Amino acid sequence: MTLEQIFATRAARLKASEIRELLKLLDQPDILSFAGGIPDPSLFPAEAFAQAFAEALTPSRQAQALQYSISEGYLPLRRWLAAHMGTLGVPCGTDNILITSGSQQALDYLGKLFLSPGDTALVGWPTYLGALAAFNAYEPEYDRLRIGSNRSAADYMAQAEVAGGRVKMAYLSADFANPTGETVDRAGREQLLDQAEAMDCAVIEDAAYQALRYDGDPVPPILALEIARKGSVEACRTIYCGSFSKTLSPGLRVGWVVASQAVIRQLVLMKQAADLHSSSINQIAIHSVAERLFDSHVASLRAVYQRRRDAMLDGLARHMPDGVTWTRPEGGMFVWLTLPTGLDGADLLARSLETVKVAFVPGRAFFADGSGANSLRLSFSCASESMIEDGMKRLGALLRDAQAGR
Amino acid sequence: MTLEQIFATRAARLKASEIRELLKLLDQPDILSFAGGIPDPSLFPAEAFAQAFAEALTPSRQAQALQYSISEGYLPLRRWLAAHMGTLGVPCGTDNILITSGSQQALDYLGKLFLSPGDTALVGWPTYLGALAAFNAYEPEYDRLRIGSNRSAADYMAQAEVAGGRVKMAYLSADFANPTGETVDRAGREQLLDQAEAMDCAVIEDAAYQALRYDGDPVPPILALEIARKGSVEACRTIYCGSFSKTLSPGLRVGWVVASQAVIRQLVLMKQAADLHSSSINQIAIHSVAERLFDSHVASLRAVYQRRRDAMLDGLARHMPDGVTWTRPEGGMFVWLTLPTGLDGADLLARSLETVKVAFVPGRAFFADGSGANSLRLSFSCASESMIEDGMKRLGALLRDAQAGR
Incomplete structure (x- = not known):
């Protein structure tokens, strides 16, 4: 060959x-x-970023900003995110968070973690094409995610078995999705959790646009609804992918994943093997700007x-x-x-x-x-x-x- | 499950x-x-980086520094690298270069590109453990890369076929390798190219430490020796992985790959699917600092x-x-x-x-x-x-x- x-x-x-x-x-x-x-x-x-980078590169801080750092991500940023997630109804600790290079990287890692050739990923029809691109590398089959339809978990599973695999994940952006702009309401999110429970598959919640609501009442994240059912993020199958790309800056490539420690530990090993860690200085700068003015x-x-x-x-x-x-x-x-x-x-x-x-x-x-x-x-x-x-x-x-x- | x-x-x-x-x-x-x-x-x-980040965030430049950018990487940085590679005996163009988030990311992508379960990767005994971690995700077999021994390409191929795969790559750091510090001499590099030719496999040249020579005569990069044989990088099977982590800063996560356009095009698609692109502002800052003071x-x-x-x-x-x-x-x-x-x-x-x-x-x-x-x-x-x-x-x-x- x-x-x-x-x-x-x-x-x-x-x-x-x-x-x-x-x-x-x-x-x-x-x-x-x-x-x-x-x-x-x-x-x-931009001014806040200019200040943040300047501060990160002062003599007392430059060694940390320019050096290797841990795969899990900059701890003060994970602390800020844990508090931020708490305000969204997702109580969690820093060990439930991995910093990724944008939420796109989280989709790649989740594809690598869950999908083997022939496995089925349930996705919207249409869905975010970057998710399809990320998952394609792991050669899944796709089936149409129908929330609130009368298509049962057993139907999904039967179809996946025809393709020689299993339903391993349901992927969706529940808020103002790319490309449709549509939002899944609370009842739909609960139905999705029921379906995922029946199929024993992961739910990948892509929250890239979640902060950008212009009217209507906020709907709790799918992960918040699952925590409300189960008492703790540790028992949850939902994996929440967040991003600063639509709120602060995409050019720094900083996103995050919130999940059970069991999932985060696997993703940390994966990140360590794949790129060691996301940029140290960018994590420090994002933390500084988020702390100062996110809301x-x-x-x-x-x-x-x-x-x-x-x-x-x-x-x-x-x-x-x-x-x-x-x-x-x-x-x-x-x-x-x-x-x-x-x-x-x-x-x-x-x-x-x-x-x-x-x-x-x-x-x-x-x-x-x-x-x-x-x-x-x-x-x-x-x-x-x-x-x-x-x-x-x-x-x-x-x-x-x-x-x-x- | x-x-x-x-x-x-x-x-x-x-x-x-x-x-x-x-x-x-x-x-x-x-x-x-x-x-x-x-x-x-x-x-x-650090002072040069402080200046570079400040310049990147001036009003006329901030939009580029903080925005999404192309998967191939920041063009002025690729231009600088093409010139830099020329000084190492590797004439190439910007289309032969992909910017990665450190050379670790290049190893992950090259594993994804070349290795399927059961395929064989030839590696040093010992070798860089981060390379093993990156490749392990793609489930290869490993065989010991013996340069200049009387182990023939046919022997390697026979052993790989026992494992149900083929020899797809030889990975090595030829200069002051991690972990041994040893260097493969010019004759060894030529022998490796002969072996790779016989096996029709890729050669992954990890050049992370190449710039840090303290004495002795520099040995041309493996890619330079192959270009000397074949006339152009387009005909080469060697893939060169460079990094600014050991020379300017690891915290910015900026490395690069040099290869034929056929390989670079595949890696660009892979990067697009995996994390869109490396940090825009970090590429701009690295370019500015490299241009000012690399040598x-x-x-x-x-x-x-x-x-x-x-x-x-x-x-x-x-x-x-x-x-x-x-x-x-x-x-x-x-x-x-x-x-x-x-x-x-x-x-x-x-x-x-x-x-x-x-x-x-x-x-x-x-x-x-x-x-x-x-x-x-x-x-x-x-x-x-x-x-x-x-x-x-x-x-x-x-x-x-x-x-x-x-």
Whole structure:
């Protein structure tokens, strides 16, 4: 077997991320982009970070900031996170927390921990494509996670056995999910826990957008609901993946996992083997900034993003032709459009970039089975309200033309 | 299958790093530690980093430093590295380079790319235990890499087929290896390339210590020798893993891989799926510091570490009893001791911590088959010359007592 053959085999297990390619479009000044799904960089707390890095590099502290550190993560940051999780209804200790290089890394490690070839991961239809990319490396089958349907745990398990594996995890973003913006309500979360109990599988709760709620009542994290049932995080099958990427900065690559100590111990060994630890100085800086201004900064982000979400929902209502439907997210960064059957998001994107100069992400990338051609994702996080109004108007015209067969 | 059973199965594939546990000993003030193998934090270029982070966070640059970035890595850093690799005899372009979170991450990705259960990885006996930890996740068999022996490629391949796999890689640190401090000479590197050619396997060149040479003539990197044979990095099977951890700072977690574009493209997809990208701000800061002072800083490190290596070799010559042998490294951070058969490094460490208060790493952890009980690793990187003299004197007394059965 040649090296090239090895590459060809492995390549089949990996998918290039359509989103990352699309990010390149953001550099073209004449494109109105709703593709990215990244935080608005003008809202980063840059002065606080400048102060935090300067403090971390003073003579008395530089040795710690620039040196190797423990795989578990910087203890003061884990202490801050334990207190923060407590406010979300998740009482836990520092031994229940691992610092990861963004929550993406947690998904990779959880795939490595739980999935062997042929095992089944239950995911949304659509779901976060970065989760599919992370899990794909471990060659699972995917089945559609249906919360609150009459599909029983026994049905899931029977189907997984056909594929030669077992249901090992249910993955979801329960709050303002990427890509749909939708939230699973409390009853749905309880039903999911019942299903997971029956299947004896892990629940991966991706909380990347959880802090960005603009209206409606907060729903307790799935992990909080399971702790309420069982009395302690130690007895829980839910694994909570948090991230500072949407609140403070994605460029520092700092996220965290909250789980039972049994799970955290395994993940610590995995991290030790995979990259030793996340950046020491970045953990120190994130801790310093979080301690100083997390709540107030998130409040200010919410105010800005809420106006943009409102502008997008207003623009959609004003400009979309009949037959197009969309979600009404209570938070996060995304609105999900469903187009009349027969329209294809990827074709539309190509046409859009040539004509109305609006960028978005075609929906198909978010489906494990490659379905969903007649859908697309819009992000409102990086656009001003006037850009959003302009963009929805252009997009409406494009869709009207497409529907008319022009 | 319960979650606990999943954990138990996976746990068998992972080994806790004895070194990381031993790092905790460094905190005890009465212990003379030669265990760590980490850079001396008093030598970090902290002022240059403070300036670099401050510049990265000025208003015009903060958006880039704190935002998501591309999986390949920060382009100016890859440009600097391409030029740097050119000076080492490795002409390459930015498309031949991936930035990783330390070279440890490169080892994890290369394990994921090349190794399936039952495949064989050839490694030193002993070898870097972090490489074993990274590769173990992919369940290979290990065979002993013998350079310049009369063991033929056919022998290796026959043995690998018994295990149900193939020889997929030869892994080594060719310069001042962790843990032995030994260097493979030019003839050995050429022989290794011949063997790899016959086996059609990848060569993983771990260059973590390469810049830290104190005397003797530099040997070209294995990748440079292969390029000299084949004319271009694109035709090469050698994959070079570099790191700033031993030269500028390990706390920022910045390393790099140099390989053919075919390999780099696979690793980029893998990184995208596993953690999106390495910290944006840290890549910018490392680039700025490397551009400003890499060569002069490394020269100053060499001068300090050389004196410590000399002190250790002097101390060993003065204090070790007969029957103990050791390596004479031309660079790096380590000296490797072989004790008379029957003495056990782990037993000695336990006794040492109670009596003479000297810490080191027992050798067994560095052997894929758990042999090597009568060996130990000493690091001279973090100890002053007087501490080293004192430590070797205490260690000599301990070994003399042990040999005498006291």
